[in-house]
Amino acid sequence: MKLKLHVWRQKGPNAPGKLETYEANHVSPDQSFLEMLDEVNEDLVKAGKDPIAFDHDCREGICGMCSQVINGVPHGGQVRTTVCQLHMRKFKDGDEIFIEPWKARAFPIIKDLAVDRGAYDRIIEAGGYTSCRTGGVPDGNAVMISKEAADNAMDAAECIGCGACAASCPNSSAMLFTSAKVSQLAVLPQGQVEAKRRVTAMLDEAKALGFGNCTNHYECQAACPKGIDVKFIAKLNREYIKALLP
Amino acid sequence: MILDGKCPTGPIETSWDRHRFETKLVNPSNKRKYKILVVGTGLAGGAAAATLGELGYNVHAFCYQDSARRAHSIAAQGGINAAKNYPNDGDSIYRLFYDTIKGGDFRAREGDVWRLAQVSNNIIDQCVAQGVPFARDYAGYLDNRSFGGAQVSRTFYARGLTGQQLLLGAYSALSRQVKAQTVKLHVRREMLDLVVVDGVARGITCRNLITGEIESHWGDAVILATGGYVNVFYLSTNAMGCSVTAAWKAAKKGAYFANPCYTQIHPTCIPQSGEHQSKLTLMSESLRNDGRCWVPKKKEDCEKPAGQIAEDDRDYYLERKYPSFGNLAPRDIASRAAKEQCDDERGVGPGKRGVYLDFEDSIKRLSEDTIRERYGNLFEMYEMITAENGYKQPMRIYPAPHYAMGGLWVDYNCMSNVPGAFVLGEANFSVHGANRLGASALMQGLADGYFVIPYTIGGYLTTVKPGQVKDDHAEFKKSKEDVQAEISKMISINGKKTPAELHRELGKVMWNNVGMARSKESLTEALKLIPKIRDEFWNNLKVSGSGAEFNQQLENAGRLADFLEFGELLAKDALHREESCGGHFRTEHQYDDGEAKRDDENFCYAAAWEFKGAGKEPELHKEPLKFDNVHLAVRSYK
Numbered sequence A: 001m002k003l004k005l006h007v008w009r010q011k012g013p014n015a016p017g018k019l020e021t022y023e024a025n026h027v028s029p030d031q032s033f034l035e036m037l038d039e040v041n042e043d044l045v046k047a048g049k050d051p052i053a054f055d056h057d058c059r060e061g062i063c064g065m066c067s068q069v070i071n072g073v074p075h076g077g078q079v080r081t082t083v084c085q086l087h088m089r090k091f092k093d094g095d096e097i098f099i100e101p102w103k104a105r106a107f108p109i110i111k112d113l114a115v116d117r118g119a120y121d122r123i124i125e126a127g128g129y130t131s132c133r134t135g136g137v138p139d140g141n142a143v144m145i146s147k148e149a150a151d152n153a154m155d156a157a158e159c160i161g162c163g164a165c166a167a168s169c170p171n172s173s174a175m176l177f178t179s180a181k182v183s184q185l186a187v188l189p190q191g192q193v194e195a196k197r198r199v200t201a202m203l204d205e206a207k208a209l210g211f212g213n214c215t216n217h218y219e220c221q222a223a224c225p226k227g228i229d230v231k232f233i234a235k236l237n238r239e240y241i242k243a244l245l246p
Numbered sequence B: 001m002i003l004d005g006k007c008p009t010g011p012i013e014t015s016w017d018r019h020r021f022e023t024k025l026v027n028p029s030n031k032r033k034y035k036i037l038v039v040g041t042g043l044a045g046g047a048a049a050a051t052l053g054e055l056g057y058n059v060h061a062f063c064y065q066d067s068a069r070r071a072h073s074i075a076a077q078g079g080i081n082a083a084k085n086y087p088n089d090g091d092s093i094y095r096l097f098y099d100t101i102k103g104g105d106f107r108a109r110e111g112d113v114w115r116l117a118q119v120s121n122n123i124i125d126q127c128v129a130q131g132v133p134f135a136r137d138y139a140g141y142l143d144n145r146s147f148g149g150a151q152v153s154r155t156f157y158a159r160g161l162t163g164q165q166l167l168l169g170a171y172s173a174l175s176r177q178v179k180a181q182t183v184k185l186h187v188r189r190e191m192l193d194l195v196v197v198d199g200v201a202r203g204i205t206c207r208n209l210i211t212g213e214i215e216s217h218w219g220d221a222v223i224l225a226t227g228g229y230v231n232v233f234y235l236s237t238n239a240m241g242c243s244v245t246a247a248w249k250a251a252k253k254g255a256y257f258a259n260p261c262y263t264q265i266h267p268t269c270i271p272q273s274g275e276h277q278s279k280l281t282l283m284s285e286s287l288r289n290d291g292r293c294w295v296p297k298k299k300e301d302c303e304k305p306a307g308q309i310a311e312d313d314r315d316y317y318l319e320r321k322y323p324s325f326g327n328l329a330p331r332d333i334a335s336r337a338a339k340e341q342c343d344d345e346r347g348v349g350p351g352k353r354g355v356y357l358d359f360e361d362s363i364k365r366l367s368e369d370t371i372r373e374r375y376g377n378l379f380e381m382y383e384m385i386t387a388e389n390g391y392k393q394p395m396r397i398y399p400a401p402h403y404a405m406g407g408l409w410v411d412y413n414c415m416s417n418v419p420g421a422f423v424l425g426e427a428n429f430s431v432h433g434a435n436r437l438g439a440s441a442l443m444q445g446l447a448d449g450y451f452v453i454p455y456t457i458g459g460y461l462t463t464v465k466p467g468q469v470k471d472d473h474a475e476f477k478k479s480k481e482d483v484q485a486e487i488s489k490m491i492s493i494n495g496k497k498t499p500a501e502l503h504r505e506l507g508k509v510m511w512n513n514v515g516m517a518r519s520k521e522s523l524t525e526a527l528k529l530i531p532k533i534r535d536e537f538w539n540n541l542k543v544s545g546s547g548a549e550f551n552q553q554l555e556n557a558g559r560l561a562d563f564l565e566f567g568e569l570l571a572k573d574a575l576h577r578e579e580s581c582g583g584h585f586r587t588e589h590q591y592d593d594g595e596a597k598r599d600d601e602n603f604c605y606a607a608a609w610e611f612k613g614a615g616k617e618p619e620l621h622k623e624p625l626k627f628d629n630v631h632l633a634v635r636s637y638k
Helices: A033-046 A118-125 A147-157 A164-168 A175-186 A195-209 A219-223 A231-244 B012-022 B028-033 B043-055 B093-103 B110-130 B162-179 B245-252 B285-289 B317-321 B331-343 B360-366 B368-386 B441-461 B474-493 B499-514 B520-540 B552-576
Strands: A003-010 A017-024 A096-100 A109-111 B035-039 B058-062 B183-186 B189-197 B200-208 B214-218 B221-224 B263-269 B292-296 B355-358 B395-404 B421-423 B605-610 B619-624
Touching: A017 A033, A033 B499, A118 A175, A118 A195, A118 B162, A147 A175, A147 B162, A164 A175, A164 A219, A175 A195, A175 A219, A175 A231, A195 A231, B012 B110, B035 B043, B035 B200, B043 B058, B043 B162, B043 B183, B043 B441, B093 B110, B110 B162, B110 B441, B162 B183, B162 B441, B189 B214, B189 B221, B189 B245, B189 B474, B189 B552, B200 B221, B200 B474, B214 B474, B221 B245, B221 B441, B245 B421, B245 B552, B263 B285, B263 B331, B285 B331, B285 B368, B292 B317, B292 B331, B317 B331, B331 B355, B331 B395, B360 B368, B421 B441, B474 B520, B474 B552, B499 B520, B499 B552, B520 B552, B552 B605
Parallel strands: A003 A096, B035 B058, B035 B221, B058 B183, B221 B421
Antiparallel strands: A003 A017, B189 B200, B200 B214, B263 B395, B292 B355, B355 B395, B605 B619
C-alpha cells in the first residue's frame, strides 16, 4: 500500500508547529500503525532529517504510552484499540492520514506527537489509593466481596491512563479517567473509609490542573481503548454529592 | 573467587524470620537522613520506593517512561502465585518452594526461594487491601486458577490483566508517598551510569530524555529494579524501551552478572508475520488450561485449514509426551516441544513456524461464553493482530523471548557484590534458577519490593553515614563526562545504518545461535559475529539530531551499544555451561528422548561474570549451590 501522511511537527512546547507531509510507500497490511511510522522514520533518518517523535512502549495496548490523534480521532477510531494495536489492514491504498498529538491544555506538547501527561499522575496523587501501609493488613479472604462488585471494580480499573478521554472531550475533561479510579475504590469495601476525601481531592486537583467539566458528550467512552463506561462518571457525580452531604 | 550468598544457616523454615530479627534496624528518626535511589518503577521498583517512603526514608525514584504507571510489569496477564491453599488442594509454603526450585531445574538458591514462598501470602493480602480487584467466586472469596509447572491451583488473577492491576496497586501506593513528599519522582530519565566511589555505590548518572541534560544524583544506596534483557533478541515480548543498559552499566562498574544464558522463551506468543515486525505479543499461558496444543501428524496436511484435518491426523504432542502435565508442562519444555514439531516440518502458518492452540473441545465442554469470560481479552488481542477468530479456528502460536532469569548477582540481602547497590525483580538472578514458572515473576517483583528490601536495606544503611559522599565528588563529574563522551561519539559517527537495522542483525544472530537450542558450534559462530556487528555499530551508525534534545534514535542507539557488549557475555556463558538446564538447552547434552541433561557434578553453581573491558575475557566467579531441603533429581513432568 502507498499512503500520504500529514504529521504534526513541533520542535518544543513553545515552538510553533505545523503539519508536514510524508509518503509511506511500502506499507504491509499486517503492520501495526507504529511499525508503519517506524519505517517512515528510518527513511527520514537516512535522508538526514529529523524523525517524528512519538511516545510508545509496550506495543500491546496496555502501557498507555502511545497517544496519537489519527484523522481527528484519538487512537484512530477502531473500537477498544490503542494506536499500537491499530493495524494497517484497516486502511486502504492511497489513503491520506492526518496524525496529530493529544490536544488538551493540561497536556503540553513536548515534541511532535509526544505530550506531557503528568497531570494524570497529579490526579492520582491527590487521592487515587487506599492509605494502607505495607504489612499489617488482614487476610485476603477476611472480607468477602461479591463477584458483581469485584467485576464492576475491574471494569473501571482497566483504565490505562493514556489520556484519550481528555483529548477527545470538547471540554478537555478528565472526568472519565478520574471516575475510573474513584469508582473502582468506591465499589470495594477497602475504599469506603476514605471515599469522601478521595473524590473531592481528586476532582479539585483535576480542576486546578486545567481540565474542564463533563457536559455529557460521551466522546471519551467512544475514544477509550479499554471501553471504560461513562456510567462511572455518573457514579463519580453521585460519590461527589455524597461527599458534600454531612 | 568462590562467592558466598550469605544465606542464613539452620532450619530453612525459620531462616527469614531469624534473619529479619538479626538484621540491624535504622532508628525511625534517622531514616529520613538516608537518601535512597530507586531506578525503575515496575512491580519491584514501585513497591520498593513506596514501602521505603512509608518507612520514612528519603526516596528518589526514576523511570524512562512518562509515568511510573507504565513499566512493563503492566503487560503480565496471567496471574500471581501464592501458597494460600484456599482451594484446599494441598498447597503449602514448602510445595511452592519445591515447585519453584524444581521448575528452575535446581539452579536457584534455596534460602531465597523459601523466603519468596513464605512472603507470597502477604503479597495477596497487601494487594487486596490496596483495592486490587482480583477475581472472586460467587461466594465472594478469592478465585484461583492453575498454571504451568504446578499441580495445585495457586494463581490469583484479575481477568487477563493481573500485571496491570498489581502495578497500579504499587503505583497508587507510590503516588501516596509522592504526595506525602517522602518520594520524589523523576520520570523520563534513563540511568546511564552507576557512580562508584572507593568500591561503594554512591549514586547514578542519568539522562533527562526530554532535554538531554546529563544529571548526577547521589544516594546512600542505589536500588536497581530495571527489568530484564531479552530485547537482546530484538524481537521479544518486552516493551520497546526494555534494555540491559542500567544493569550493564552497573556490571561495567564492577557488579557481577550472573547466569546471563538463562533466558526464557515463552511458548504461547503470536507468530511473527513479517520482517517489519517490531515486537512479539504474548498471550497468557493460562490459555493452556483450556487450549490444546497440536500440529498435523503428516507434513502434507500443514497447508490445509485446521478444520479439514481429522482428529486422528492431529498430534497433541504435549499430551503425548507429558501425559501427567499435558498442556500445562513448564514453559521451557512446551517451547522446545513446539520448536521440535516445527523443525520436523510439521509447523503451521507463515513460514511454518507455528503450532495450533485449539479451544474447540473446551468450548464444547464449557460453552463459548465461559471461555470468553476467562480469556476474552486475549482472544480480542489475537484477532486484532492476526485478523483471525480464535473461537472459530485454532489460534496459531510460537515461542518468543520473554523473560530473563539471569541478572546481576545478589546475596541473600538482594545486594550485589558492590556494596550499596541492590538489585530487585527480574534484574537480579536470584530465585528462578534456569527457568521461571508462570505467575512467579509478579510474585518475585512484589516480594522483593514490599517485603524483602525494606528489611535488608536497613542492615546495610546502619553501616554507612548518611550523605557521606554527595554529587560534588570528583567521581560524579567524571561519570558525567564519560556519559557525555559516549553520546557525542555515537552522534559523530554519521554512518549509514540506523540503530534498528543493527539491532535486527544482532537479534538474528542471537535468536539463531543462542536461542531455544544452543550448541558449541552455534555459540562459537555467535561469538564471531557479535563483535563484527559491534564494530560496525561504532563505525557505521547513523543517529540523527543531537544529544541535547528529545532524541529517541539516540536512546535506541545507547541501549543497542550495551546489548552488543552484553550479547557476547550471554553467548560466552552459554558456551561455558556444558549442560542443559531449564531455559538453557545445549543440543550436545540431552537424553535419548530429547530431554535436558543436567550435570550436577560440574555445573551446580551460579556463574557470576566480572566485566574486564569490551571484547576482553570476563572473569568467572562461582557460587556453589547447596540443596539441603530438596533432593536433586531429574526434572520430570511425564
